[in-house]
Amino acid sequence: MEKYDVAIIGAGMSGIAAGIRLAHFGKKVCIFERHYAPGGLNSFYAIDGRKYDVGLHAMTNFVKPGVKAAPLNRILRQLRIRREDLNLSEQKGSRIAFGEKDLKFSNEFSLLESEVGREFPDQIDGFRKLVRDVEGFDDSRIDYPYESARARVQARITDPLLEDMIFCPLMYYGSSTENDMDFGQFVVMFKSIFLEGFARPFDGIRGIIRLLLKRYREVGGLRKMNTGVAKMEVIDDRVERLILDSGEEVQANIVLSSAGLPETNALCSEKWLEDSDGEPGKLSFTETISTFAKPMKSFGWGEEAIIFFNGGERFRYRSPNEAVDLNSGVICLPEGFDYPDDNAFSEGIARVTCLANYDLWRSYPEDKYRAEKESWRPKIWEAAKTFMPEARIDYAKECIAFDMFTPTTVERYAWRMRGAIYGSAKKYRTGVTPVSNLFICGTDQGFLGIVGSMLSGIAMANAHALR
């Protein structure tokens, strides 16, 4: 039986980052990934010669070099990778669009501040106090107690419209809880999106994944693809062995799982997750990816990267009753970034994300599933278009390629229960489980986003497998 120092479940951002740390310091580590492709919830694929990203809209947490303690700079050091190798281009600008009011924001925080002052002059003092509350919060503490973010924000912001506009991007990028979130999590997201910013490599996520895998290989890390972990034999509160999908058995002193909290629990022969903690996440989404023959700038949509929209009375972030909730969502335009001159899109891409009802999508037989996707496609486009500058796009004629994810897509390809991309409401922030040599990293440890999940893998590897 093959024996490792550390077995890592999942070749996503957190698993590979953890692997790099462990292999660099001489641990015999193997990553086990059920899919044939790396990247997990942030993977990539190609159809008809076009390259797509599974999860990437923009990388949050963008800062310039030298910003002390910023997560991006920390992961560059911890993984020993160079900033230039990430090939990041900054966003041109983004917007929170709630119909009657718009707030633009960019990687310069002063823009958002002046927009708040413009649209909500009576709220600007409260907004500045909120920013100070956020900056003063010590988010390095792993074990802070839960505090309602809504309550903290309402203490500073008395206009529910501004309150909703602030929460909208932070929830979509992303929260695993409905309606409210922990203030600590609010702080992390506020910093990563508003105080730091958005960037993206021209080639999307594949360059970043390849960079990480190259580094992992260089330091002697092992990886088995098409090799899922089917079960973990837990005896006396210890993982004694891992049984792979093939039936083969392996042993490891330590197991680090990025599969998710309820998903990891389900793999164990002895279950350890409390029912209350074990609820899979309630939030899942549909995402449409429409490709056009001309770049989006030819339609006048070339200057914005991400648009967070809401047309409903209040912004409602919760699992909807309908299959797709058209009230709110996110529009991502990969062109909206300052790429180097020689990087130009020949075709236009527009991605639209909306909240979705997992149970409905799961209930459809195959042909109804396909018909429902086609039926929602124009409705989603119409809903999103309302919030964009006027453009003469005959969608039916000009859209030359189309793909759509639903909650069941995520469940099928990333093995996340209920398609919950942001994981469970319960997070195990220390990564510790009742199984003495089993630890959690990734989304359900609590750090989110590309940078966040890398930091999660690094922090959990450092804390549990390197000391």
Next chain:
Amino acid sequence: MSKDECKQVVLDIIAEIAPDEELSDVKPDVALREQLDLDSMDFLDIVMELRKKHGIEVPESEYGELVSLDSCAEYLTPKFNALV
């Protein structure tokens, strides 16, 4: 190994961990954290690299000995010399 050589070993490790830091005029008697942008994760890496490259063990309770280049030299030089 002399104390000066030991300081250089530590500086070489810091150069690898934090290649963007300016190391040419690090004052040996001032806390490293005050002169350079090093956090607890970086200090953990200094300890890990000492083990990896030089076989030196620094228990967690003694991480404080690495506060400045001078204190590193005081603490680590005997450890280096005990290896031969």
